[in-house]
Amino acid sequence: MNMAPILEAKSVHKTFRLGRVDVPVLHGVDLAVEKGECVAVFGASGSGKSTLLHLLGGLDRPDKSPEATITFDGKDITRAGVRELDQYRGRRVGFVFQFYHLLPELTVLENTLIAPMVALGRFGYAKQSGALRERASGLLDTMGLSHRLKHRPVELSGGERQRVAIARALVNEPTLLLADEPTGNLDQATGASILDALMRVRTELDQTMVLVTHDNATAERADRVVHLADGVFETPAA
Amino acid sequence: MYQSLLTRRYLFSKVMPLLAALAVALSVAMVVVVWSVMGGFLNMLLGQGRGLIGDVAINYPVGSGGLAHYEELVDRLEADPAIDKATPTIETLALIAMPGGSSKPVQVIGIDPDGFHAVTGFHDRLYWAPIDTPVKGDTDGDDLRLDMDDRFVVAGESMRETDPDTGLDRPAVVPGIHVYGKNRRMAGGYYLVYDWFLPREEVTISVPIITRGGALAKMESRRFPVANEFKSGLFEADANWVYMPLGELQSMLLWDRGRRLDSGEETGAFMITEDGEEIWIEREVGDSPARVTNILMKAAPGVNEHECERAAEAVYRAFAQDHPNADEVPPPKTASGDLRDIWTWDKKPGLAVFIAAVRKETTLVLVLFSFISLTAVFLIFSIFWAIVSEKTKDIGILRALGATRSGVAWLFLRYGLALGLTGSGLGLGLAYLIVTNINLIHDWMGSALGVEIWNAETYYFTEIPNAVDPMHAGIVFTGGVVFSALGAFAPALRAALMDPVRALRFE
Numbered sequence A: 001m002n003m004a005p006i007l008e009a010k011s012v013h014k015t016f017r018l019g020r021v022d023v024p025v026l027h028g029v030d031l032a033v034e035k036g037e038c039v040a041v042f043g044a045s046g047s048g049k050s051t052l053l054h055l056l057g058g059l060d061r062p063d064k065s066p067e068a069t070i071t072f073d074g075k076d077i078t079r080a081g082v083r084e085l086d087q088y089r090g091r092r093v094g095f096v097f098q099f100y101h102l103l104p105e106l107t108v109l110e111n112t113l114i115a116p117m118v119a120l121g122r123f124g125y126a127k128q129s130g131a132l133r134e135r136a137s138g139l140l141d142t143m144g145l146s147h148r149l150k151h152r153p154v155e156l157s158g159g160e161r162q163r164v165a166i167a168r169a170l171v172n173e174p175t176l177l178l179a180d181e182p183t184g185n186l187d188q189a190t191g192a193s194i195l196d197a198l199m200r201v202r203t204e205l206d207q208t209m210v211l212v213t214h215d216n217a218t219a220e221r222a223d224r225v226v227h228l229a230d231g232v233f234e235t236p237a238a
Numbered sequence B: 001m002y003q004s005l006l007t008r009r010y011l012f013s014k015v016m017p018l019l020a021a022l023a024v025a026l027s028v029a030m031v032v033v034v035w036s037v038m039g040g041f042l043n044m045l046l047g048q049g050r051g052l053i054g055d056v057a058i059n060y061p062v063g064s065g066g067l068a069h070y071e072e073l074v075d076r077l078e079a080d081p082a083i084d085k086a087t088p089t090i091e092t093l094a095l096i097a098m099p100g101g102s103s104k105p106v107q108v109i110g111i112d113p114d115g116f117h118a119v120t121g122f123h124d125r126l127y128w129a130p131i132d133t134p135v136k137g138d139t140d141g142d143d144l145r146l147d148m149d150d151r152f153v154v155a156g157e158s159m160r161e162t163d164p165d166t167g168l169d170r171p172a173v174v175p176g177i178h179v180y181g182k183n184r185r186m187a188g189g190y191y192l193v194y195d196w197f198l199p200r201e202e203v204t205i206s207v208p209i210i211t212r213g214g215a216l217a218k219m220e221s222r223r224f225p226v227a228n229e230f231k232s233g234l235f236e237a238d239a240n241w242v243y244m245p246l247g248e249l250q251s252m253l254l255w256d257r258g259r260r261l262d263s264g265e266e267t268g269a270f271m272i273t274e275d276g277e278e279i280w281i282e283r284e285v286g287d288s289p290a291r292v293t294n295i296l297m298k299a300a301p302g303v304n305e306h307e308c309e310r311a312a313e314a315v316y317r318a319f320a321q322d323h324p325n326a327d328e329v330p331p332p333k334t335a336s337g338d339l340r341d342i343w344t345w346d347k348k349p350g351l352a353v354f355i356a357a358v359r360k361e362t363t364l365v366l367v368l369f370s371f372i373s374l375t376a377v378f379l380i381f382s383i384f385w386a387i388v389s390e391k392t393k394d395i396g397i398l399r400a401l402g403a404t405r406s407g408v409a410w411l412f413l414r415y416g417l418a419l420g421l422t423g424s425g426l427g428l429g430l431a432y433l434i435v436t437n438i439n440l441i442h443d444w445m446g447s448a449l450g451v452e453i454w455n456a457e458t459y460y461f462t463e464i465p466n467a468v469d470p471m472h473a474g475i476v477f478t479g480g481v482v483f484s485a486l487g488a489f490a491p492a493l494r495a496a497l498m499d500p501v502r503a504l505r506f507e
């Protein structure tokens, strides 16, 4: 068992500025996640769950303060340079967005493959494009989308889009999975089977995961549940 | 990798890029067409108008009695390094009577054919010369020049014609192609001839002989065969000028070299003939040299017309000093330091007003042209800005997946370049087609729609300029590509510089 947590956030604040009004969302969040652990984040709508996930994934930066740190694998990403952060997002993190965020011009398969294309660059991708294609179609097959590889996002239902987003997050085999309500648009049965698949891949690759959910059944699959309220975690379970 | 995939998809998935390429094409075509026609118009004016009358001229009009000892002056002018060639001419008003009985006032210009050609390239303007292939627009092969031998060229260049019946070699004249009102210009710029084909006819030229005081003494008329007709493209000249051999005009004006006779009371005398008849005879009082009204000059290569003009002034001053007889060589008159009777081609009376007006209009056209170009640039820029701004969310997604700022900017630079190159290429092709066929298009518009935009009498030229300057084309093409790329690059860079989350939320 690792002693040091792989992902650790300390006294993270986030305030949005709307014109002259400051909207504080997170006031001093502390979170430590062990390698291979799965943490579920619970919280009311608007409590700042997505905001936190964005900060953990290096998509946004917390308010500047000397105490605030988000370390991943010993590196403080809040103080990382632009290039380092690009690499972090591309190579280490797999992100499932609450609103999927697929590229409308690309097919389902291309939307999945775009992640390794971006992360590996032209030559890196070209060297293993065959294997990557196979892996992507395998993942999409697991997500129940094998008959939809050539379709565009507009031709898919919300749930189907969500599953493409999950496949895209997994295809690079990242160390850290950040999933924002990954089964939010799925019915119970489909949601459960997708989550099964997700968990299977995760344990196979010993991936660390932070998961946002409203659903108790989903939360139960996690190693640990934390509650976000008023911008802080309520007594995080050990 | 992802850049080429996305560029491809962005280019072919929606109508917007097609519209953008089309907008670039139209903008590029518009600017190239305007630039070509406007620039060509000025070039034609500066080139053709100038070729017609040489770079610099010395002028003493008919009423002033003209200029004697001109052969010597020509030699002295040509000896100056700033002056390449010089040739004497006489310009005077005349009446031309054409076959069929119509007549009209014209400007006759007496020339020495070879010397005049050396200064103005006269031979190249002779219209009736054989051609091998029909001009564009002459679909039926109606052009008379298609099966013509070069007899009219020979006649035109020498300004002499041998009468096929009598074998008599006679001096001949060369009127402008529009002097005879029934030569019809057809689409494509060739001429159809109605009623009379002038080079096979004769015309009568009547010249007023004017006294020193400017009064009309009498009209002198002679008949001449027409050797050829000339076409300069400058409507004013083509419709009003008639070239004839210098010697003929001198003899009509009584300006040729000869004995000067006087029949006045003091010098004349009565004589008794063998028949016992008493007649009054004139007595010879001296020798009168031949005269001309103008000396036209061509500047030496690399010498501009102003340098040439100064050189001519110096030569003329020296020449006038050696010929103190003011009756033969008018002393140089000065106005504000310059010789009043020497001018550069663009100061020629009649032409000067027009040239000055066009030069002023050039400024206006330039302002309008920059406005058009600016509009085109703005159009291209804003279209790309709009297309790429719409992709801000995509940029957010790519950045969230780890794409670098420069990677994303490069993607859209490629996109802008691809559309810019396609659009500009298309536009250049379009402009080339329009400009090279502009006279056909214009002629067609005239016949089909009854619209005549280019009126030869207003614009001085019978044809609209129809050449694309490769340098202008290159500049506009580059502009089209650069502004397309910039228009795509700027908003892409802006999006790439945002935090990915902000780009993702961008609406």
Ligand SMILES: Nc1ncnc2c1ncn2[C@@H]1O[C@H](COP(=O)(O)OP(=O)(O)OP(=O)(O)O)[C@@H](O)[C@H]1O
Binding pocket: A016, A017, A018, A023, A025, A043, A044, A045, A046, A047, A048, A049, A050, A051, A052, A098, B505
């Ligand atoms: N870019 C932004 N600008 C201004 N306010 C923002 C911005 N992003 C988030 N917020 C605000 O922060 C708060 C938290 O938003 P967030 O999306 O993190 O909530 P959430 O917990 O994910 O909610 P949900 O469960 O509905 O997804 C909201 O009140 C939202 O209005």
Ligand SMILES: [Mg+2]
Binding pocket: A049, A050, A051, A098, A180
């Ligand atoms: Mg949320």
